[in-house]
Amino acid sequence: MASNVAPEPKPDRRTSILDAAERCFGRAGFHQASMHEICLEAGMSPGNLYRYFPSKETLIAGIAERNRNDAAESFALAAETENFFEGLQQLARHHLVDRSEHEVALCTEIMAESRRNPAIAKLFHDIEVDVKARIRAMLVRAAERGEINGAIDFDNAATMLMVLADGMSWRRAADPAFNAESMLPLIFQMVRCLLTQPAPTETTP
Amino acid sequence: MASNVAPEPKPDRRTSILDAAERCFGRAGFHQASMHEICLEAGMSPGNLYRYFPSKETLIAGIAERNRNDAAESFALAAETENFFEGLQQLARHHLVDRSEHEVALCTEIMAESRRNPAIAKLFHDIEVDVKARIRAMLVRAAERGEINGAIDFDNAATMLMVLADGMSWRRAADPAFNAESMLPLIFQMVRCLLTQPAPTETTP
DNA sequence: TGAATGAGAACGAGCGTTCACTCTCATAGC
DNA sequence: GCTATGAGAGTGAACGCTCGTTCTCATTCA
Numbered sequence: 488m489a490s491n492v493a494p495e496p497k498p499d500r501r502t503s504i505l506d507a508a509e510r511c512f513g514r515a516g517f518h519q520a521s522m523h524e525i526c527l528e529a530g531m532s533p534g535n536l537y538r539y540f541p542s543k544e545t546l547i548a549g550i551a552e553r554n555r556n557d558a559a560e561s562f563a564l565a566a567e568t569e570n571f572f573e574g575l576q577q578l579a580r581h582h583l584v585d586r587s588e589h590e591v592a593l594c595t596e597i598m599a600e601s602r603r604n605p606a607i608a609k610l611f612h613d614i615e616v617d618v619k620a621r622i623r624a625m626l627v628r629a630a631e632r633g634e635i636n637g638a639i640d641f642d643n644a645a646t647m648l649m650v651l652a653d654g655m656s657w658r659r660a661a662d663p664a665f666n667a668e669s670m671l672p673l674i675f676q677m678v679r680c681l682l683t684q685p686a687p688t689e690t691t692p
Numbered sequence: 693m694a695s696n697v698a699p700e701p702k703p704d705r706r707t708s709i710l711d712a713a714e715r716c717f718g719r720a721g722f723h724q725a726s727m728h729e730i731c732l733e734a735g736m737s738p739g740n741l742y743r744y745f746p747s748k749e750t751l752i753a754g755i756a757e758r759n760r761n762d763a764a765e766s767f768a769l770a771a772e773t774e775n776f777f778e779g780l781q782q783l784a785r786h787h788l789v790d791r792s793e794h795e796v797a798l799c800t801e802i803m804a805e806s807r808r809n810p811a812i813a814k815l816f817h818d819i820e821v822d823v824k825a826r827i828r829a830m831l832v833r834a835a836e837r838g839e840i841n842g843a844i845d846f847d848n849a850a851t852m853l854m855v856l857a858d859g860m861s862w863r864r865a866a867d868p869a870f871n872a873e874s875m876l877p878l879i880f881q882m883v884r885c886l887l888t889q890p891a892p893t894e895t896t897p
Numbered sequence: 898t899g900a901a902t903g904a905g906a907a908c909g910a911g912c913g914t915t916c917a918c919t920c921t922c923a924t925a926g927c
Numbered sequence: 928g929c930t931a932t933g934a935g936a937g938t939g940a941a942c943g944c945t946c947g948t949t950c951t952c953a954t955t956c957a
Binding site: 514515516518519592595596598599600601602603611612615643644646647649650651652653654655656657658660661662665669670673674676677678680681684 | 719720721723724797800801803804805806807808816817820848849851852854855856857858859860861862863865866867870874875878879881882883885886889
């Protein structure tokens, strides 16, 4: 991380700018946070900041990319556990409970932005696909080990787990007083049911 | 709802402006849609539009209020069914599947805005509280009828249902290709489990 | 010395908003 | 019947301001 081979002389400068921007964006939103504000937060003049990021757009993209990559990475770690439900529990705690309010706020911002900024949308979508593939792989492995029902639709089940995670995120964003931890037992009750019971008769009345 | 006692001569003008604003906001976001754009969409000059809404802020608040009220209202209707699971199914279809992509987009915008605009936050929170109370009442009534387990924690269960709904919303927002309808069977499998099975042993390891 | 690094005033564009004005039309006065 | 009156709907150029960005110039370091 410290010494790059080729042409990245001081990555710390860039990350500290991203840190400052993240604070401002989380506080005020992508389009209400001004570059002056970010410069102030980063302790840096506009002229200098623009030597590291050529536009506000790239700053937004940088934040979004870093945030999404962090999520995907933390995910990859927990996906490697031997016991499926234990891995899932660890994942849930990290992703649903431990995240700061600030991170949750940033997520809502990225989400809203990705609906109108194609570059962000692509980033967002690619990582979503990656995460879903990982969850699916976790499920398949768990089924092979006999931990969950092998007859379920793995794609739908993976999507459902993402729905649950998203729901917890949105709830945290909507209500600062929401106690994510207290919901975990119910979440796991439902997930166990989802993954171990036979699929319901697919009636669509 | 109507603030003035007597002289509300042409409410259609206000709603048609709100309609135009909703289209613009959904397309570009609250802070990237310009008043000029909204004026154009409404077929009206800025000067005239400002006779109906004194600021962009009030326009945003108007949109958010209308949107939230619509959601709460559609909710109140379905909550009155006799059979609990039937009412829930109807509610789910209306709220999770039938909503247009545009409405979903607007929701992400309102959510992001409510994290930094206290007026919107209050609006948002009040309606959330109202909806949760309604769901809770539905659950209590269902328990009295013996449709669901009477020993569950009604508050947590109501919150969990909202988590599910939020998750579906967010998933739709994140992925335009997401097929909400195909998830309904799984949702209902999980909800049945949540509401009819005994609560899990509350281990927090 | 020369390149890298940094500062901060300045710029033009675009924003939300205002203001001076016109148009429309029902009523009043003759 | 015809014009004067006045109130409200509607207009759009213009304003002040803030924004993202750039430019010029200083400082630091090797």
